[in-house]
Amino acid sequence: MAAVHGDAHGHGHDDHHPSGIMRWVTTTNHKDIGTMYLWFSFFMFMVGGTLAMGIRAELYQPGIQILEPELFNQFTTLHGLIMVFGAIMPAFVGFANWQVPMMIGAPDMAFARMNNWSFWLLPVAATLLISSFFVPGGAAAGGWTFYPPLSVQGGLGVDLMIFAIHILGASSIMGSINIITTILNMRAPGMTLMKMPMFVWTWLITAYLLVLVMPVLAGVVTMLLTDRHFGTSFFNAAGGGDPVMFQHIFWFFGHPEVYIMILPAFGIVSEIIPTFSRKPLFGYSSMVYATASIAILSCVVWAHHMFTAGMPAVGQLFFMYATMLIAVPTAVKVFNWTATMWRGSMTFETPMLFSIGFIFLFVIGGFSGVICAIVPIDIQVQDTYYVIAHFHYVLVSGALFALFAGAYYWIPKWTGHMYNETLGKWHFWLSMFFFNMTFFVQHFLGLAGMPRRVPDYNLQFADFNMISSIGAFGFGLSQLLFLYIMVNCIRSGEKASQKPWDGATSLEWTHLPCPAPYHSFEKPPIVK
Amino acid sequence: MFLVVPKICKISNHVGGNMRSKSVVTWAGVSALALYSSMAVGSKYNFPEPQSVIAKDIYDMHIWLLWICLAIFVGVFGVMFYSILKHRKSLGYKAANFHHSTMVEVVWTAIPCLILIVMAWPATKTIIAMKDTSGSEMTIKATGYQWMWGYDYLQGEGEGISFFSKLSTPKAQIENKAPKGENYLLEVDNRVVVPVGKKVRVIITANDVLHAWWVPALGVKQDAIPGFIRDVWFTADAPGVYRGQCAELCGKDHGFMPIVVEVMAADDYTKWVAGQLSASVVKTSMHIENK
8 A cells, every 4th residue: 555655654645535424434444433433332331321320229229219120120131231242342442443553553454344344233233232122021131141041031122132242243253353364464564473562462362252252152142042932942951951051151252251351451551551650561471471371261261150050069170270270360460560660750640540540449350359269159149249349340440441541541642632631530530439439338238148130128238239329320420521521632622742641652652643644554664 | 256356355465464575466466356256247248147067168268368368459559559659750760671570470470379279278178068968867949930939848857848938028118118127028928947957958940040049148059940950058057047039130020039048946846847747738647647
């Protein structure tokens, strides 16, 4: 491409694209598609958040006040599905779209038209999910894990969910093939694999995980569909099937899935910590190996979600040991981040605050993860609020905080404007305070015996639930501040210099202006 | 636990009077123990008071792991927050440029491995004990239904007893039309009754969808799977009423199918069995003659 255009600035045919709505429908530009992914995921984050507010409002006091039990179950189910498949995953793909080509010095993604297609599948799937609330029988109500036989009982809403998952899965598989191809084939000359930025490394590994497990998910929902409508008995004991087999197949997808949502977060944090410590990432190669080890181990630990389903003692021991082992590469990552900060020259802008908040709270989620890995303790806390607390510590203060960190970090590159630093810090501290208020007390609820997915509870759980609900409302409102900060930045933020972060070293900061031009790196940079 | 604390306090006062350096150590020990004990008593922040060997093992293991986690937490974040406080640009601190050390990486890979082995060892022993349902003195089958539990006494004293156990909290309380009682949502019409100190094996299955039979104080939770049976065991340490709930989403009234186990002294249990058997018409006369 560079040879054809030969533009001195390395970005030739700027802005030759349709305008208005057709720009977005037909675009094959990685930046446009990245932007759409990010706005889409934020919209879904708001939808999923609204459902969470409904859940916490019902749980504010004992007794049934707002949501009838059946509707409550629909809320919890769709909250989980929308947050996982609609908010967190597309947000990371949005980051990959924007950042991977710029960070490896490529002009665009490898399959630009497929990129457009993988995005435009998402609104279709989201429509199916959200509209399922309004069909007879309502939305799926069997939890985001939709275990049969309960999910065989549900109505049309379950079928809509199955189709939505098929479509989302197709989108994810295409997106990850695109990312793998881009990273493996389109790196700038001189950028060897072991010189890639950590964010690119984590996404490469994540994309492989996605290609591995999304077809498994597609398979299991298809089996569920045929069990529901076409007389098969994969999961029905009366017909020779086994409901527990569903759980094995689901979690073979589901456990790598949680690492799919956290590895790119590790990548973002591994970019930000060195930048604001003004010091190179400590132990780059061990970070790469740790990421790969986590990904490989994540494929052999799935049954730790099923300790109470009943399995032989050797099975429990194997899955317990394998799960505990994941703590080792994860700990190595935390130590490396700490060593990167050690004797750095740190400043604490919003991206850095969210990254430190990420490490701090993710480690708490990691500890509760180790506690959950211990089978006898898991027997007590499985399907209680303890588990809810655990996975929100790794997914909200883990994945989501890293997404916030990344958004503040790269928004100057994307828009050419700086965000309001004071408001950004407010956003961080409010999120930090209300997040812990919401979820820390849930550890106690779980230990004391409150099951998850219940709309009502005994009076002994009343005060912690009230605290948690107030925290959740505060956390939800704080995210409107994020929306305001971002819109304000795009419309009227201060002009950003090419490199507003003096410690940044990756290509998008060293080689491209702010905002990055519509077409960047048509002529690849030389990496030494 | 209430008894333990004053006793140790007394000793610590005594020692503290003799030697000062020792008293500091003792104080630290006492406060640690007091913290431990307050955790044990305040079940609001922790597992309910354990009532079986397994539940006790789980309880102690959890506390022990929390201490390990706390130590690691203090270590890691001690270093990180020291760095955050001291190594700031605003204090004029100049960044070093080190970025690699194989030795350090090996060390901090090995240490977590060792800690994990220490954690896994007691857990392994407990898992093997939990799985051993042999030598039970009686067997009860629990069947999950949408939304109640069915119990059949299959073997041992009480064989032949069979009943359903449903939530007994009045609907008015759930709909906020009547004040809620102490055991709101944790009370049933027919309790499962077992004798104290006997190894009870519970066979668990379900009739329609997945459920889970869970009694926290006894350290027992097992999914109930339609078409399959699983078994667990417990030996209750003391008479009392222990409450739990269904722990696997089973539809609309998942939150409204509690489990209540009443543990009785041996002779009370015998009386309860007699009452149950004489109340039921079928099969009972033979049992009573045998006694």
